Amino acid sequence: MTERAFPPSCSTFRPGNSVYGPTNRQNHAPSRKPRPLCIKPLSAGEPSVIVRLSLNSCYRSLNAAQMTLINSTLKRVFIIFNIFFAIIGGIIIALALLSQILTSIGGQNVEGRTIGIIALYIFGGVTMVISILGAYGAHKESRAALIVFLVCMVIGTLGMLRGGFTAAIIRPTLPDTLEMKFKALLPLDEAAYDVKDMADKLQSQLHCCGLFSYTDWRSNIPNSCLCDDELYQCQKVRYGEMMLSASVYTKTCYPIIQYVILLVTDISLAVFLTLGVLALLGMILSSLMIHQMRRPAPPVVLSVPAIFTPSPPKYQELHNPPGY
Incomplete structure (x- = not known):
């Protein structure tokens, strides 16, 4: 802490000095002409600045504590899951593009081809968007993003499992239906x-x-x-x-036509069931993360240094009493 500068007409108070100036311990007589003693107050803004800096430090500690409500291991698992989910979406889009190229015949649409390929494109794109949303929500610990992700997972799980089971029931009878x-x-x-x-x-x-x-x-x-x-x-x-x-x-x-249609159907069925299981897993993980964010935050002790310095009185000049 830097030493304060006092006016040259004032002297600082040190042990051995009285309020009347330096004294002689033997005869208690003044050894020299005393100088007036001055007290230099702190500026009016210094205590508030110190307290403000201390409170800002405490607020930063509190925000850091609130940002770690989610278990770090669960967060990493969830982010890795969403990366894998995004890769699955990219694979679905690639399969749709490959199926479109292989089944394209002279610019014409083979029976049953268009619906399956369009469905693959839609599922692949939606899967990638949802996975990006989930990874963002986990990284930023955004409750809104995680809730939207959870709603999408619930809808996706119900829709895809229902579609997958329906396709699995229809699949054995599909060859006879196509032949007719x-x-x-x-x-x-x-x-x-x-x-x-x-x-x-x-x-x-x-x-x-x-x-x-x-x-x-x-x-x-x-x-x-x-x-x-x-x-x-x-x-x-x-x-x-x-x-x-x-x-x-x-x-x-x-x-050949039957093989192509059954191939697209089998791929669509596998995609339905795979995405349904992944959506169910994502729903469980996102629910756990939201539950952890809703728990009450652990108590944070705010340690504020007691540096409150009262404002001193104005300068007061003290003189030695007259000698008798």
């Missing part, structure tokens, strides 16, 4: 224009002929069924009233 639906399109030469156009492009891309057989076209076999014996597996057939001979693809198109 495609057989209803026969014969292809009398089908609607869009059906014939899709089948024609399907045959050109997949190198197949007819849905179930080349006879699906009856006597009007299109050029897309014609096959090159040197490149593909072909068969010689006769058709029409003139018994024309042609080499067509041995492979039919329906097994």
Whole structure:
């Protein structure tokens, strides 16, 4: 602590000095002409500044204590969970893009393809957004973000588990349903224009002929069924009233279509169930974190130094009494 400067006309009070100035211990006579004693008060703002700094330090300690209400291990587990959740969302989007590329045939949509791919895109995007929200809420210990995350997890768990169980029940009967639906399109030469156009492009891309057989076209076999014996597996057939001979693809198109539709369905089913289980786990973790934030904070002892210095009186000049 720095020593205060006093006016030159004043002297500081030291042991051995009386209020009348230095004395001689032997004869108690003044050894010299005393100088007036002055008391230099603290400035008016100094005590309040010291107290304010001490209170600010206490407030910072209190805020730090409040920011550590959530168990650090639980917070790390929750953040890692959300990172994994975001990776799952990215994988879903990548699978949707891959399915779109593999099942794209001449710019046409294969039956049942569009709905499944769009659902994958939506689930992947929503999963990534929710995981980012959860990681932010855990890192910042934001109760609002964690509550929104919890609500999304509850809705997601109910929706995805319900959709997954429904798809699991329907999946065994799906092949028979698809077969009945495609057989209803026969014969292809009398089908609607869009059906014939899709089948024609399907045959050109997949190198197949007819849905179930080349006879699906009856006597009007299109050029897309014609096959090159040197490149593909072909068969010689006769058709029409003139018994024309042609080499067509041995492979039919329906097994390929069925495989693609069942593949997309299985991927969607796995995504539904996986996200449902992850959403349930996220709901449990976020509930624990919100519960910890709602607990009363531990008591924090505020230690304020007692440096309250009362304002001293004005300067007062004291003189030695006259000698007798």
